[in-house]
Structures are given as structure tokens and as C-alpha cells.
Amino acid sequence: MKLINSFGPNPRIVRMFMAEKGLSIPSTDIDMLRGENRKPPYTDKNPGGQTPSLELDDGSVLGETVVICEYLEEKHPTPALIGSNAQERAEARQWQRRIELNITEYIYNAFRYSEGLGLFKDRVHCIPAAAPDMKVSAQSWLKKLDGLIAGRDFIAGKQLRLVDIVLYCCLDFAKDVGQPLDPSNANIAAWFKRIDSRPSATASLSPNWADMKMRG
Structure with missing residues (x-):
């Protein structure tokens, strides 16, 4: 492998x-x-x-x-990062679907169509006029998510799941390329800090991320 x-x-x-x-x-x-x-x-x-x-x-x-x-x-089912039983996996995948359809896909495409246009224009079909609305759509759902995760340590409940990693890596990348974190989303800010402090967050960065000024 x-x-x-x-x-x-x-x-x-x-x-x-x-x-x-x-x-x-x-x-x-x-x-x-x-x-x-x-x-x-x-x-x-x-x-x-x-x-x-x-x-x-x-x-x-x-x-x-x-x-x-x-x-x-x-x-390698342990530790379980999607879920240890059918209900946990279903709930985690439910949140995964919500996050990808309403936040991360908008964020990534908004980057490709605006700040990243020079890199992507000859690789994928880009729609620059759509980028501002995509950014607004992503921020609108992040505001909604901020309320939905009130009182939770992680997006799907009390344990780290893949969905937390997916959203964290997206937001950590986007914040330096034209889509900063909104400090008024206090619950997301606390969640982001919680994930960012994990050793895996630093260990997973590419060696040249600082030179590129993008966290990927």
C-alpha cells in the first residue's frame, strides 16, 4: 500500500x-x-x-x-474516527455530508475561481463570477454551524471524527487565501483552536507550507 x-x-x-x-x-x-x-x-x-x-x-x-x-x-478500526457502531457512523456521515455540500465545496471552488484562478484556470472549468456568492454561501452555513455545535467539543458530538479533520483542514487553508475565519462565530473559533492544538494538526502540514504561505 x-x-x-x-x-x-x-x-x-x-x-x-x-x-x-x-x-x-x-x-x-x-x-x-x-x-x-x-x-x-x-x-x-x-x-x-x-x-x-x-x-x-x-x-x-x-x-x-x-x-x-x-x-x-x-x-484499522481503532481509534474509531468515523464511528464504532452503525449509529455513530451514520451520525458522523450525516455531518460529513452537511459540511461538504454546504461549506467545503463552496470554499474550495471559491478559491479556485478567485485567489487560485491563475493556478486552476487551465486545469478545471472556472467561473470567476460565482466566487463571491460561493464565499457568502459558505460563511452563511458556517454561521449556522456555529449555533448547531453549541455545547459540543466536536462537530458530531463528544469525540473527534473525520468530519472535524475535513472542516479543520479546509478552514486552516482558506483563512490565508481570502476566506478568513469569522471571529463572531465563537463556537467555531473555540472548536478550531481545539483541533489546531492537536499534535496531528502540526504533524500533517507539508514541509514547505511556510514558504508557500498556505497551510496544506
């Missing part, structure tokens, strides 16, 4: 997930900033062209961040 790794918030999700589980997997790096992930031989393995990917022992490749984490959870 081998992790095909790169700079970016999504590869960081997998690295942070692995760190929380105490997993070490051999890895190879691909230069996402130079577009190596958007052409062969990488796209022969992962036609979606995104990073990271997980190459399994039989040569098959998993190319979706959450799917990779769920695969690792099934192979």
Missing part, C-alpha cells in the same frame, strides 16, 4: 487522519502545483486527477479523500 501525496488541504486530511490513528504508510510525492496530477502517468491511475490517492497492494487505486480515510478506518 502506498500513499500518493502532495501539498494541499485534501492530502493533509489523509495525513492528519493517519496521524490520529498512529498509522505510517509509505508515500511518494507528486507536484500538484506544477500540474503533474492532471496528466499521465498519474491520470492513468486516478482519472479524476485529484490528490491524494491510495495505491493498494493489488495495484488498484482509491482516489477520493474521504473514501481513502474510510478504507483505512475499516482496516
